[in-house]
Amino acid sequence: MQSIQFRIILNIDRAGLLRSLWGRMKKLAIEEADAPGLLQQLGKSGLRITPQREHVYNVLLGKKNHPTAEEVFIRAKKGMPEISMATVYNCLDALVSCGLVRQVNQDREATRFCSNMQPHHHFYCDECGAAHDIERIDNSTEPPVAMPQGFKPSRYEVTIRGLCPECAVKANK
Ligand SMILES: [Zn+2]
Ligand SMILES: [Zn+2]
Numbered sequence: 458m459q460s461i462q463f464r465i466i467l468n469i470d471r472a473g474l475l476r477s478l479w480g481r482m483k484k485l486a487i488e489e490a491d492a493p494g495l496l497q498q499l500g501k502s503g504l505r506i507t508p509q510r511e512h513v514y515n516v517l518l519g520k521k522n523h524p525t526a527e528e529v530f531i532r533a534k535k536g537m538p539e540i541s542m543a544t545v546y547n548c549l550d551a552l553v554s555c556g557l558v559r560q561v562n563q564d565r566e567a568t569r570f571c572s573n574m575q576p577h578h579h580f581y582c583d584e585c586g587a588a589h590d591i592e593r594i595d596n597s598t599e600p601p602v603a604m605p606q607g608f609k610p611s612r613y614e615v616t617i618r619g620l621c622p623e624c625a626v627k628a629n630k
Contacts, residue, residue: 584624
């Protein structure tokens with residue numbers, strides 16, 4: 458009698474496990490659709506796709522306002538409470554090295570992460586430190602400057618500094 462009961466409990470557990478595995482697989486399939494190219498890009502760089510990398514990428518795609526690693530960590534914890542700061546750094550490194558995300562650096566400020574891989578320029582707000590994407594109007598690789606002799610530019614990016622719309626409004630009050 459006892460052994461029968463034991464078997465029933467085991468079976469129930471297994472059913473529960475299967476259900477949760479199936480749920481996880483379905484969730485992965487949905488998230489993958491939200492993150493096109495993640496699998497291919499990671500694979501090309503010989504990097505494994507992990508739920509953490511996928512999650513961090515989705516965090517970056519979810520709100521494209523150039524968050525710092527710290528901000529990514531805070532947002533990532535919402536959907537994955539067990540994720541650590543070290544893991545977030547590792548995920549960001551992997552996403553940068555496979556070309557899905559790029560780092561945006563302003564002097565002396567924390568590195569920010571940009572998931573817009575189209576060539577674009579950045580506007581940095583002197584007041585709040587936010588970085589905004591500025592669309593390019595031409596796709597030339599030649600910067601509109603007098604290049605010194607011998608230099609062969611392959612790409613360029615314009616950095617514009619000033620006040621973002623919100624800070625400009627506050628400054629006018
Ligand atoms: Zn601002
Ligand atoms: Zn950007």
